[in-house]
Amino acid sequence: MLGSAPPFDGPDVRASHLAEQVDALLADSGAERVNLVCFSQGGVDCRYLVSPNGLDYGGRVASVTTISSPHRGTYVADAAVAALPDADSAVGGVVDLLASWYGGTFSELAEDSHFIDAMTSMSEASMVRFNEEILDHPDVYYQSWAGFSYVGGFRNPRDTIDDVCRDQDGVLQILWHEGERDIMDPLLVGGALFTAHGTELRPNDGVSTVESAHWGVFRGCIPADHLDQVGQIRDRTPNRRTGFDYLRFYRNIAYDLSERGF
Numbered sequence: 001m002l003g004s005a006p007p008f009d010g011p012d013v014r015a016s017h018l019a020e021q022v023d024a025l026l027a028d029s030g031a032e033r034v035n036l037v038c039f040s041q042g043g044v045d046c047r048y049l050v051s052p053n054g055l056d057y058g059g060r061v062a063s064v065t066t067i068s069s070p071h072r073g074t075y076v077a078d079a080a081v082a083a084l085p086d087a088d089s090a091v092g093g094v095v096d097l098l099a100s101w102y103g104g105t106f107s108e109l110a111e112d113s114h115f116i117d118a119m120t121s122m123s124e125a126s127m128v129r130f131n132e133e134i135l136d137h138p139d140v141y142y143q144s145w146a147g148f149s150y151v152g153g154f155r156n157p158r159d160t161i162d163d164v165c166r167d168q169d170g171v172l173q174i175l176w177h178e179g180e181r182d183i184m185d186p187l188l189v190g191g192a193l194f195t196a197h198g199t200e201l202r203p204n205d206g207v208s209t210v211e212s213a214h215w216g217v218f219r220g221c222i223p224a225d226h227l228d229q230v231g232q233i234r235d236r237t238p239n240r241r242t243g244f245d246y247l248r249f250y251r252n253i254a255y256d257l258s259e260r261g262f
Helices: 011-029 041-050 075-083 090-100 113-121 124-131 188-195 245-257
Strands: 034-039 061-068 141-147 218-224
Touching: 011 034, 011 041, 011 113, 011 218, 034 041, 034 245, 041 061, 061 245, 075 124, 075 188, 113 124
Parallel strands: 034 061, 061 141, 141 218
Antiparallel strands: none
16 A cells, blocks of 8 residues: 655654554455554654554554655755745755656645645654654564665765765675666756755765664665665666666565564
């Protein structure tokens, strides 16, 4: 089942929509618990849904798997909030891209309370408070994956991938053809400059840094930008450079959870 939530809102509102869908799925299937695989902001929503300090759905959820979720925020959101309502700022063009996917522009959305809530909730400052309050449920298994990509496919001179893509045991985990770097979609390049914290050049997928995507048991990194991770735009076949196949990746997550007894 593919869940859905309003594109622009805080995690409390988005999680309430997910709760209704989880309840419906349990009622229809007769299952006792579900496994949540949550992409991007959805990972934060899923944590709110399950947390005892959120909607406390731990009794109905067996596991939460997050993919490139900004658990420690994304600096694109901080920049967007700081720029409001200055649509002519440097970040205005970046957020225009995001807004255009939902039929608006930065200037149009600057007065939208839902948009402001979404950007504020995804900021690095807000996620510090979120993580202090929205604690993990003790009966739920949490794991995470992070995506990373390269602007123009060029090597990052401050690349720390070998450090940030290690699992809990310190083993480097990257699902790729070694040495073949993913080329970031041009649509994401502007945002990547903010996400990377400028000259710090933190490894990221255009929206979330690898470090921010770590949560629970960190499983490793996938060589794909934020769009490629869900088959956008028009990714019908595995990536010719890295071999990344998003459909196979999600199937393997399901198989792995089954093998682990979830």
